[in-house]
Amino acid sequence: MGLATTHITVNAGNETGPLPHDWRFFGYDECNYTYTPEGRRMLERFSKLGDAPYYVRTHFMFCNGSCTGTQKFGSTNLYHEDAHGDPMYDFTYIDLILDTILNSGNKPYVELGFMPEDLADPSFRNNPWLGGLDPYRESGWTYPPKDYHRWHDFIRTVAQHLAERYGSEEADTWYFELWNEPDIFYWSGTGEDYCTLFDFTEQALHAVLPNARLGGPTCTGIFDQGGGRDLMQTFLEHCKTGTNAATNATGTRLDFITFHVKGAEFPRDANASKAVPSVGNLVYQVESGVELIEAAGFGNLEIVLSEADPDTWAAGGINDNANMRFRDTEYYASFVACAYQRIAEIALRYGAPIHPLAWAFVFPQEECFPATRTFATQDIVKPVFRAFDMLSRLGSHALELTSDCAANPARERELDRDYGIATPHHYSGFGAPTIVSGWAARDDAGQVQVLLYSHCDDIDVHEKRSVELRITGLQPERQYRMQHWRIDHDHSNAHTQWVEEGKPKYPAGEQYHRIKAADALESLGPEETIAADNKGTATLRFTMPTHAVSLLTFELQ
Structure with a gap:
């Protein structure tokens, strides 16, 4: 046979129209990995692709800590308050991260988060479940600000620094996104609190950079039921007809919309039975999100799927769950090609760009091929990066x-x-x-x-x-x-x-x-x-x- x-x-x-390279986005949790030797080399690999620059998103840009990269955390010590409660700024690490991205030939996708320790609602220190653990490291960075007006001043100061250091014309080519997944543990406030945070952020950012692109709500998957859908509906309704907490006007400016899509969930389970990602599941979430956005009256607004991946846990590996074995192999490459092509079809029907962002980078000093969600291991490029290499060679027609x-x-x-x-x-x-x-x-x-x-x-x-x-x-x-x-x-x-x-x-x-x-x-x-x-x-x-x-x-x- x-x-x-x-x-x-x-x-x-038969040219059917332009072929936008909407996949030119990637990101990772650990902002301090950006300027490591391995991080710099990975950024340079993307900048050498034929469709560069790529937009680079990373977590923890506003957090306090050791300013040393560790899995699933990072810090820059950008903001402190002195003994009198007056703000003190140190842009050393923020500048290092952004300079590294720009000097590599790529562009920043600036995630505005998370909450600096001295700006956070101090109630995070009273969590009885933390025992002797560091309350800020464990959860304080997820809290709303103690004063939204202080947050407004903080964002405005950051925006002013960016305008002075990089120029407003350059910053206008970036993306700015507020927070990450505020429908789950990354945000200890309510959906309404997030809308308030967005109002003050939008007013402060655009007061300095009026042409900057700001998006949200960067929630998790849009399923028929769940926190991601609820937050998206709350947020879009607020932006359209709600009372702006910063200006008292009706509605809030929204430049693009963000949410996340994943094809599987692999928890820590050394004895997990066989499971695989699903392209259909990921595409289902994209379609559900687009339908919700159109129904809310925001059809044709640019969408960034600011984490679009086969699964949910980037830092986990094959020793945590054997089903993550696919990440080191050709399977990850074919999954990305299939999923991204189908997302492109949805974008064509939707009538506006939909950008999938691959949440993957590098983990310095890891063992070779441990099945973490990365593009390279010990400077050895994985097949999934070669998928982006191929995509970059497609023409624009x-x-x-x-x-x-x-x-x-x-x-x-x-x-x-x-x-x-x-x-x-x-x-x-x-x-x-x-x-x-x-x-x-x-x-x-x-x-x-x-x-x-x-x-x-x-x-x-x-x-x-x-x-x-x-x-x-x-x-x-x-x-x-x-x-x-x-x-x-x-x-x-x-x-x-x-x-x-x-x-x-x-x-x-x-x-x-x-x-x-x-x-x-x-x-x-x-x-x-x-x-x-x-x-x-x-x-x-x-x-x-x-x-x-x-x-x-x-x-x-």
């Missing part, structure tokens, strides 16, 4: 692409009923289909690019299928130089080489160099010359494993 065949057609003569193996939303709804894919707690992937689709584009020089992915949510499905790629609209009877780049188990995959080397925790010497050499973007085969027939059509056939990403480029000779 032969391989199943997927038929894909690209019309190189979209071409028509059709596939007979594209996603089937109706089938996903059936899986949802049977296996609960819209509930990210435990999905085994059983019965999940393999989806094969992608993008086609042309750049300004006339080169045609076709990026294809094959993805199945079930990580243990290892099949091959034949792909028949038919390209029409080429110049009749002309020859094209074709290159085919591939990410799969055997290509552009340092993890595979690491396994072959015996899974060393800290590879060194020639062993390290062999693993490192395998992280480059790799061709599936040598460059070829293909010829279009007298109707301007060329047909190619090749195989794709279940989890793979291909980039084919066609340049007229």
Whole structure:
């Protein structure tokens, strides 16, 4: 019995509009990792991609602490109050973080949070459950301000510093976002408290930087029920018709809308049974959020999915839950390509940009390939970064692409009923289909690019299928130089080489160099010359494993 065949057609003569590179966003919890040697090198990798700059978001920019990076925390000691309660500012670490991002060739996505210790409502010190723990480190940074007017002055001072140091024209190219996930433990106030915080933040920021982009409410997934949906509804209603706490006017300026989407939830569980992320679950959340936003009267406003990931816990690894094994492999690359392409389809229907932001970076000094959610481990690039490398090579003019193996939303709804894919707690992937689709584009020089992915949510499905790629609209009877780049188990995959080397925790010497050499973007085969027939059509056939990403480029000779 032969391989199943997927038929894909690209019309190189039919530009369907612009192809915005809406995926040029990433972020991470630990702001102090930004300027470490590993962090700088990771930022530089993104800045060297063809569609740079990328927007960089990080947590804990306003927090107090040791100013030393640790997992899931960071600090800058930006704000203190003296013995008389007067403000004292130290921009040393804020400047270092922003300078590092800018000097790398990227752009800041400034998360305005969390609460400086001396600005926080002091009731956080009275938590009886903390015992001898540091009450600020444990929860104080999540509290509302003790005085919203002091918060207003704080934000205005920060904005003034940014305007003076970087210039308002530069700051106007950044994104500013208030807080992170205020519908869960990151915010100890109410939804109404968050709206008040937004009012004072908006008034203070735009008093100094009137053209700056400010967004919110950066809540968690928009499900049928839950805190994320409730907060989004409360926030949008407030911005549209509520009384502005800072000005007493009706409504509050909102430049873009943010929320998070995740495809799974993997808690700490050393004995966890098999579970996998779900592209359908993630897409379901995006669609639910867009529907809610349109119903609230904010349709066509730019959306940033300021954490858009296969799962919820970036710092956890394979020793915490074996199901995180996918992060080091080609599965993560095919998941991102599949999810982002489907988000792009939603954005096209919605009529405005939807930017997925990958919440992944580096963890310095970690063991090699521990399955944390990172783009590199010990300076060895993972396959998921190579997916961004491929995406960056797409041109800016979209071409028509059709596939007979594209996603089937109706089938996903059936899986949802049977296996609960819209509930990210435990999905085994059983019965999940393999989806094969992608993008086609042309750049300004006339080169045609076709990026294809094959993805199945079930990580243990290892099949091959034949792909028949038919390209029409080429110049009749002309020859094209074709290159085919591939990410799969055997290509552009340092993890595979690491396994072959015996899974060393800290590879060194020639062993390290062999693993490192395998992280480059790799061709599936040598460059070829293909010829279009007298109707301007060329047909190619090749195989794709279940989890793979291909980039084919066609340049007229």
